[in-house]
Amino acid sequence: MAELAIELIGVNKHFGEVHANKNITFGVRKGTVHGIIGENGAGKSTLMSIIYGYYQADSGTIKINGKAERIRSSHAAIGLGIGMVHQHFMLVDPFTVLENIVLGAEGGMTLDGSLAAARTHLQKLNQDYGLQVDPDAIVGELGVGTQQRVEILKTLYRGADVLILDEPTAVLTPQEADDLFRILRLLREQGKTVILITHKLREVMDITDDVTVMRAGEIVGQVRTADVTKEDLADLMVGRKVNMHLDKAAAVPGEKVLGVSGLNLVDGRGVALLKDISFDLHAGEIVGIAGVSGNGQSELLEVLSGMRDATSGSVQFKGQELVTLKTREPKAAAYRKLGIAHIPEDRSREGMVKDFMTFENAILGYHDDPSVRRGFLFNRKAIIERCRRFIDEFDVRPALTHRRIGLFSGGNQQKVILAREIHANPDLLLIGQPTRGVDIGAIEFIHKRLMQLRDEGKALLLVSVELDEIMALSDRIIVMNGGAISGELPAAEATATSLGLLMGGHK
């Protein structure tokens, strides 16, 4: 047995009545890449926060390099050689790479000395780990993949021997992810230990040596990656057999529902966010929009759902022109009445009001509908009955109409939103990131439900940063890059590589 970089023995953590980490015991071997997987809310983040000193464990022991330690702050963790690369980068955009790296570890009265020392140190790190980052580049001007490398450099500069990466590939193209993995392998070769938190099983299989699987706050499996398959891990995560394969019949596209042509969107500063977007969408088909997040997909959804006005171009919905449509109410309300439903990308900030009860969220956007009113008041009974039906039909848990929706898990929140939007019986369903932050069990359910809608003859436009999801669900795939369409291809012909190239803007 190799030496352990980190060892946890019987660690427990409670938040109120929630037992977030139950009797966690596991070890990370030195010089390995260790994957930690689990559904949302399985306790991965809590566990990492304990190791990184954000939280203190209620009980249990943490050993770093065989020695029991109390990690009271992230400062202490850094002192022990633990570094963390967060999902959302902690960088100052207008600063240079060098300034960002020195930030928080300046030392001395003036910056000049430490900057010069840092530059030398940085060059060595750059070389050792093949990071290829220009120390004088402005961070805000760098691509996401490079910014991530700056984060990695930051932790290495502070002398990290153990790197914790939280969902590092969420914002990367497949090619950028490959690049990251190359760097992680190099780090491993140089004797560093890497802990990778992820929910993407493919990545776990790709790069890790060991895997720890968490479910409901407990560790349910600790295995060598070489000994297991993707399916084994999925079953462990969910705690039951998961059908990862989606049975998909060939699409039978009907008449044209949506026709977008020459659509442009320019923001207040003159930046073109959508450039000459044109595509068609028919009844009974799912068109997927792939792309690294931030390449215009969100804006496209906003325009098509009426939340934002296009600058020029045409959007024909069932033969009606939407761009020049004059409405008394906000366009989002008008479009909804025409038959366009929208599941927004940012579920918790747009799709629902966290402090509202389930039944209140069940009518958001449809609150003016005659079916929920009685005179100037609500028909409370009808609303609660409708919510109850949503809960039954979509298996929302816990099955409570009077509970703040912010307290539900991501998957259950999404089910409520999905139920609400489907209930309106729309002709066109705009779907943004349907399974972001959703547990595997619910993903399966949501995917099946979306396929069912397609087979019922609805037109679905799916935006997702998960390539697997796009490829599994779509009949046609459109790839966006820099606000423009960089390619379109039938799903049957798409591979991660071909899509990845298009996502990167190569035609």
Next chain:
Amino acid sequence: MSQPANMPRWASLWLMPLLNLFAALFVSGLVIALIGEDPVECLKLMINGAFGYPEGIGYTLFYTTSFIFTGLAVAAAFHAGLFNIGGEGQMYLAGLGVTLVCLQFDYLPAYVVIPLAMLAAIVFGGAWALVPGYLQAKRGSHIVVTTIMFNFIASSLMTWLLVDKLRMEGSQTPATREFAQNAWVPMLHELFAPLGFELPNTPLNASFFLALVALVLFYLVVWHSPKGFVTRTVGLNEKAARYAGIPVDKVVIAVMCVSGALAGLAAINELLGSTHRMNMGFTNGIGFVGIAVALMGRNHPVGILLSALLFGALTQGGLDLSFEKPAITREMIIFTQGLIILFCGALENLFQTPLSAAFKRMLKNQ
């Protein structure tokens, strides 16, 4: 990620405000002791002044009536995420509307002139809040800043009007002539006399029932109607409101108008219920107390009723107390009110951490 509070709902709804109230009273007691009076005796005098005899109760409920209106005004705006500090100015301007109607039309029968005056209170109060609402919705000018400034504008405007335009001829006081009796809202003791109830002679008038109706309507609209749903959506999550197709700017403007109108109704209680003429500065801080009432009442009608009653009792009991104890001045009462606002508003969660820890221990021991 913050640690969720371990407190039962009843504790955060009832126990916390009560603890805050006791803390405020405790500090007031210390100060009273410092100036050489007996705090327990003072408290007894105050409670007795507010609730101990029929006239006291009448006055307490009279003050409560105004506080309900201004408290509801603050709460209405709050549900749309707006902090309306302009209740004072809105009430003052509503008073102008009431005065103009009464000076012109108080020869008309009561059933014409009183509804007309109420309408004027609603329109003038609402209009004075409309401008800050419009500026917030369309120009992004912060509502707190604009409503504060509008209080000053209202005050200057009214001073000028009362000194130069509306002052009773031949009088040196900046006040209008007395309105004709037609415009007086019936007193409770007058209303109940024919029914055989002998009520004391106090300014408590029919506006009190209007306030109770407003409380019930407020509850229905906010929690049981699409209008309230839309308002709360805007207040809790503006992005979700836009997603839901809610015209956010229109809602902001409309809610501010409703808020101003509610504050305006307090002017009916004061002008047509009690003074029967407009005096300079008749609002006397009632609009500001509304902020405390709403904060302490958690923007819920039941809470607002209870906290308005508390502030009504403080006002009336305090006045009685200052008659009995010359050392305790009106300023002392305002000081106590200020402490309550401080503890219930600004330091609202002062006891949250120790209290939730206590509950955690209790749950463990069970």
